[in-house]
Amino acid sequence: MSTNEVWVYIEQHDGKISDVSLELLGKGSELAKNLKVQTGAVIPGSKVKDLAPLLFSYGADKVYIAEDPSLARYTTLPYAKTMVDLIRQYQPQIVLYGATVTGRDLAPRIASEIKVGLTADCTNLKIGDYTRKEKEYKNILYQIRPAFGGNIIATIVSPEQRPQMATVREGVMKMNNVDKSRKGEVVEFTPTIAKDIIRSEVLKRVQHEKKVNLKGAHIIISGGIGVGSKDNFKLIYDLAHILGAEVGASRAAVDAGYIPKDHQVGQTGTTVRPKLYIAVGISGSIQHMAGMSESNRVIAINSDPEAPIFKLAHYGIVGDLNEVIPRFIEVYKSLKK
Amino acid sequence: MIVLVKQVPDTQNIKGDAMTPEGTVNRAKLPAIFNPEDLNALEEALKLKDKFGGKVTVITMGPPRAADILRESLFKGADDVVLLSDKIFAGADTLATSYALSLAVKKVGDFDIILCGRQAIDGDTAQVGPQTAEKLGVNQVTFVDRVIDLKDKKITVERSIEGGFEEVTSTLPVLLTVTEEANDPRPASAKRVCAYKRAMTPLETQTYDDDYVNGADKNTGFKIKLWGHEDIGAAPEQCGLSGSPTMVKEIESVVLEARDFKNIDKSKVGIESLIKELMTEHIIG
Numbered sequence: 074m075s076t077n078e079v080w081v082y083i084e085q086h087d088g089k090i091s092d093v094s095l096e097l098l099g100k101g102s103e104l105a106k107n108l109k110v111q112t113g114a115v116i117p118g119s120k121v122k123d124l125a126p127l128l129f130s131y132g133a134d135k136v137y138i139a140e141d142p143s144l145a146r147y148t149t150l151p152y153a154k155t156m157v158d159l160i161r162q163y164q165p166q167i168v169l170y171g172a173t174v175t176g177r178d179l180a181p182r183i184a185s186e187i188k189v190g191l192t193a194d195c196t197n198l199k200i201g202d203y204t205r206k207e208k209e210y211k212n213i214l215y216q217i218r219p220a221f222g223g224n225i226i227a228t229i230v231s232p233e234q235r236p237q238m239a240t241v242r243e244g245v246m247k248m249n250n251v252d253k254s255r256k257g258e259v260v261e262f263t264p265t266i267a268k269d270i271i272r273s274e275v276l277k278r279v280q281h282e283k284k285v286n287l288k289g290a291h292i293i294i295s296g297g298i299g300v301g302s303k304d305n306f307k308l309i310y311d312l313a314h315i316l317g318a319e320v321g322a323s324r325a326a327v328d329a330g331y332i333p334k335d336h337q338v339g340q341t342g343t344t345v346r347p348k349l350y351i352a353v354g355i356s357g358s359i360q361h362m363a364g365m366s367e368s369n370r371v372i373a374i375n376s377d378p379e380a381p382i383f384k385l386a387h388y389g390i391v392g393d394l395n396e397v398i399p400r401f402i403e404v405y406k407s408l409k410k
Numbered sequence: 411m412i413v414l415v416k417q418v419p420d421t422q423n424i425k426g427d428a429m430t431p432e433g434t435v436n437r438a439k440l441p442a443i444f445n446p447e448d449l450n451a452l453e454e455a456l457k458l459k460d461k462f463g464g465k466v467t468v469i470t471m472g473p474p475r476a477a478d479i480l481r482e483s484l485f486k487g488a489d490d491v492v493l494l495s496d497k498i499f500a501g502a503d504t505l506a507t508s509y510a511l512s513l514a515v516k517k518v519g520d521f522d523i524i525l526c527g528r529q530a531i532d533g534d535t536a537q538v539g540p541q542t543a544e545k546l547g548v549n550q551v552t553f554v555d556r557v558i559d560l561k562d563k564k565i566t567v568e569r570s571i572e573g574g575f576e577e578v579t580s581t582l583p584v585l586l587t588v589t590e591e592a593n594d595p596r597p598a599s600a601k602r603v604c605a606y607k608r609a610m611t612p613l614e615t616q617t618y619d620d621d622y623v624n625g626a627d628k629n630t631g632f633k634i635k636l637w638g639h640e641d642i643g644a645a646p647e648q649c650g651l652s653g654s655p656t657m658v659k660e661i662e663s664v665v666l667e668a669r670d671f672k673n674i675d676k677s678k679v680g681i682e683s684l685i686k687e688l689m690t691e692h693i694i695g
Contacts, residue, residue, distance in 0.1 A: 149549065149550050173572060174569075174572060177537075178540060181536070181537035181538075181539075181544075182543070184504075184541065185505060185508060188655070190505065190654070190656035191537060192656060193536065205657065220661075226662045227660070228660045229657065229658055229659065230659045231657070272580055273551060273579065274580075276566070277577040278574070278575075278577075279575055280571065280574035283573055292693075349688070370688070388672050390674045390675075390676050390680070390681070390684075397676050404681050405685055408682070
């Protein structure tokens with residue numbers, strides 16, 4: 074039965090749904106509206122039925138529940154088998170996955186089995202037409218992603234096969250506003266998982282609470298390699314403290330060991346869109362700027378007037394951060410009085 | 411053990427002119443290196459070999475010059491190497507690549523563990539590992555940071571997850587994708603460099619005179635295997651561009667939007683006016 078729906082794979086661990094899955098329901102429901110089809114949220118797990126109302130409130134029209142005790146913890150083969158069976162039975166036209174560790178483990182396995190294309194790490198998704206060798210394809214999924222170190226943006230299509238599949242990084246798409254009055258249809262699917270595909274066992278799962286909340290921050294002060302040392306990052310923290318901001322960093326600063334990786338902003342780190350982004354000693358690689366270019370306002374502080382970051386900034390201060398930041402703090406304090 | 415590796419363009423410096431109209435990369439225009447995490451995969455295989463014995467075969471798919479990374483693998487300790495190279499393989503996406511690699515693995519024969527890097531720096535897709543595992547019908551464990559134990563046909567590994575880690579066991583055979591956290595790849599052994607520096611593929615031997623090539627035979631007799639699509643029994647329509655469902659519709663260079671830009675003087679007066687403006691607009695409190 075071909076439903077032609079737009080599907081979002083809902084990732085959950087111990088009944089907690091990943092943010093990226095809810096973000097994808099936002100984008101997925103937008104695509105589905107364009108295509109005039111329904112949005113399906115697909116959730117394999119062991120006790121996940123109670124999560125359906127939440128998925129409706131974020132934009133799902135249908136929730137596919139696939140419960141089995143062997144799906145209590147994510148392991149590749151039972152999850153892949155369940156998804157492949159669901160896709161074959163209901164034939165959606167699009168399936169989206171978060172580009173999480175789980176999504177990047179699962180989606181290629183499914184794509185290989187059903188022999189369809191898969192585009193990793195999309196930063197945008199659109200519907201449009203495509204012509205190749207005089208053949209026209211209507212309403213194809215444009216899978217847009219940066220490639221080759223962020224130097225180019227490629228639009229990928231898989232026009233022949235269905236479903237069209239893509240993974241999307243966390244923080245890139247916006248969640249719908251929650252609408253608790255939304256209702257939908259629950260479809261219960263019974264997975265068939267033979268014993269011989271249970272080949273992995275998760276012995277232990279340890280996850281630390283996120284200490285750095287870049288995504289939720291209104292103001293972010295980020296330091297780059299220009300900060301010069303781990304000790305000098307104290308200046309960044311001082312400014313962040315006084316402004317009530319979160320501390321971010323460029324990949325170069327993380328690689329240099331100035332600050333842990335969970336602070337990294339950019340394509341390989343966290344994508345952010347705060348009210349104010351202050352980039353200190355960051356020259357502005359494409360991969361960094363891709364992760365913060367949607368900030369409402371950007372202040373760049375850099376001693377090199379030619380630094381690319383100034384092209385993206387609303388305000389630029391050319392100067393040594395050791396001079397500029399203490400002055401900024403001093404002036405701010407005096408104005409607050 | 412089988413290790414799957416890839417020669418990749420150095421992605422720091424790619425211009426539009428290195429792309430073909432089909433949207434695939436013209437690798438000949440870029441400096442080529444051993445994909446970093448594939449070195450970690452090779453190292454993990456060599457460590458397992460040091461501890462438990464066995465044989466390490468390295469396979470790569472790519473243009474003739476990808477033989478460079480096979481020689482590098484020999485220098486570090488690989489027992490055998492295979493280059494999959496054929497015009498028919500060109501332009502392959504991850505699905506067509508994993509199809510060819512899985513057939514090459516089958517031709518190599520029995521294995522307990524396949525290792526590859528988590529992802530290649532040119533595509534960052536991390537798809538070829540899982541897709542090859544699927545085509546071979548073997549289990550997979552991705553993002554492996556550490557091999558904890560290997561006994562009774564079972565392997566226990568630590569893999570990274572968002573903000574933490576997981577300890578996972580798998581029965582053999584299994585395909586592991588290995589992260590840069592796993593190890594520090596060993597340098598080439600001087601002895602092995604001497605032994606294998608003239609290891610060449612049949613394509614390369616054509617370009618040298620007989621004396622040089624025969625010198626190779628005198629040293630070790632080692633030749634790099636070169637397999638085309640017929641050698642591995644691959645159906646041409648499932649290889650390369652024709653076996654790839656994904657196509658590149660268009661490529662754009664990244665262009666930054668112009669913004670209203672204010673140059674703020676670093677003086678006290680300059681900074682004061684900036685802060686006042688931000689406060690007035692309630693951007694900062």
